[in-house]
Amino acid sequence: MLDINFIRNNLSLVEESAKEKGYKLDFDNLLSLDDSRKETLKKVEELRKSKNDNAAKLKGVKGKPDQSLIDEGRKIKEELQTLEKELTEKESELKTFLKRVPNIIFDDVPLGGEECSVEVKKWGEPRKGEDAVDHLDFAISRDWVDFERGAKVAGAKFYYLKDGLALLENALLQFGLKKVLEHGFTFMTVPDLVSSKVLEGCGFNPRTSDQSDEYYIEGEDLALIATAEMPLTGYHMDEILDEEKLPLFYAGYSACFRKEAGAYGKYTRGLFRVHQFNKLEMYAFCLSEQSKEIHEKILKIEEDIWQSLKIPYHIINIAAGDLGAPAAKKYDLEYWSPVNQKYQELTSCSNCTDFQARAVNCRVRRKNGSIEFVHTLNGTAISLARAIVAVLENYANSDGTLIVPDVLKPYLNNKEVL
Numbered sequence: 001m002l003d004i005n006f007i008r009n010n011l012s013l014v015e016e017s018a019k020e021k022g023y024k025l026d027f028d029n030l031l032s033l034d035d036s037r038k039e040t041l042k043k044v045e046e047l048r049k050s051k052n053d054n055a056a057k058l059k060g061v062k063g064k065p066d067q068s069l070i071d072e073g074r075k076i077k078e079e080l081q082t083l084e085k086e087l088t089e090k091e092s093e094l095k096t097f098l099k100r101v102p103n104i105i106f107d108d109v110p111l112g113g114e115e116c117s118v119e120v121k122k123w124g125e126p127r128k129g130e131d132a133v134d135h136l137d138f139a140i141s142r143d144w145v146d147f148e149r150g151a152k153v154a155g156a157k158f159y160y161l162k163d164g165l166a167l168l169e170n171a172l173l174q175f176g177l178k179k180v181l182e183h184g185f186t187f188m189t190v191p192d193l194v195s196s197k198v199l200e201g202c203g204f205n206p207r208t209s210d211q212s213d214e215y216y217i218e219g220e221d222l223a224l225i226a227t228a229e230m231p232l233t234g235y236h237m238d239e240i241l242d243e244e245k246l247p248l249f250y251a252g253y254s255a256c257f258r259k260e261a262g263a264y265g266k267y268t269r270g271l272f273r274v275h276q277f278n279k280l281e282m283y284a285f286c287l288s289e290q291s292k293e294i295h296e297k298i299l300k301i302e303e304d305i306w307q308s309l310k311i312p313y314h315i316i317n318i319a320a321g322d323l324g325a326p327a328a329k330k331y332d333l334e335y336w337s338p339v340n341q342k343y344q345e346l347t348s349c350s351n352c353t354d355f356q357a358r359a360v361n362c363r364v365r366r367k368n369g370s371i372e373f374v375h376t377l378n379g380t381a382i383s384l385a386r387a388i389v390a391v392l393e394n395y396a397n398s399d400g401t402l403i404v405p406d407v408l409k410p411y412l413n414n415k416e417v418l
Helices: 004-009 011-021 027-060 067-098 135-141 147-154 163-182 196-202 229-233 288-308 355-360 384-395 406-411
Strands: 118-123 186-189 193-195 222-224 239-242 248-257 276-286 313-317 329-337 342-351 362-365 371-373 375-383
Touching (some): 163 186, 163 375, 163 384, 193 196, 229 248, 229 276, 276 384, 288 342, 355 362
Parallel strands (some): 186 248
Antiparallel strands (some): 118 313, 329 342
């Protein structure tokens, strides 16, 4: 969430960022709402003063007070009740509008839609596709995945992992966990449900009402999480952290639930885009002057993981039109798919500045005593379903065997082949 005063003082910047992100908002209406709120607040404060003055006069009267003072007090009370209700409604309307305003973008974010994202780095030699093995065909042939029974039990795009694939998932998790611990992250398991306050605080605001990807629990103020980023964002909600304790680095492991499995125009085969998967997520709370450096640090950890797995990738600086509401800047790491002969989504990392922290009221007390909002960042360590796809495409053989990547052998009884 952006501060209304920041919006007023940087209106052109906020308007342009929202436009580039694809949000259509009436900022004149927003400022008009705020003006109206301020005017009502002024009247409320004047009436509260009058109420206190009247009460003081009544208290100072010896004997029975004059009826006019009593009548005046009653009139002030009635007017104040009406105006306070009006103020509450206007504040609620303003807050609802502010939730729809996306974070501003950094100067080095490319403008335009998804196709305008810019490649900033490439690593590894992309393989030609002649000997590439499709991950779903391979997994089915080994009886390592069962989508049919997953659909029978939970619906389309749910699945069971079995035997070698379930063991491979565990190996990937353990390897990813080893990496993030080496970089100073604190491992956490997190709730798989969050309240609407946390969900809204994360800034997962769809551009239109039919774009929500979350599963909501009927009759409860709860939703299944789409990523551990959500409960991690809420971890320090309504807290004031001490400056000397920052930055804080957390690695959250969770199941992730998303409706987007059949997303139009997206690659959806097999395990690549499903309704439920497991993920190890990196998250940081830091000072404002630290966030850009930490963004690069999180990206380097992601690179370290995939270089260790020896899977070719490139990194792209995501264009404004493909950024979500919270991110001021986002990198995607996409692996080279020898099957599809193109780069495909694998991990991402975002700098959300103080956008999420403002919404969940997470602040820092500086050494000089001043208090301000922290910055938050997130990045994927291992998104296990897609990681499995990338490993199978790069290590599966046409004879039905899977070469175990060197770094995963310690977690698979040192097997060379599965």
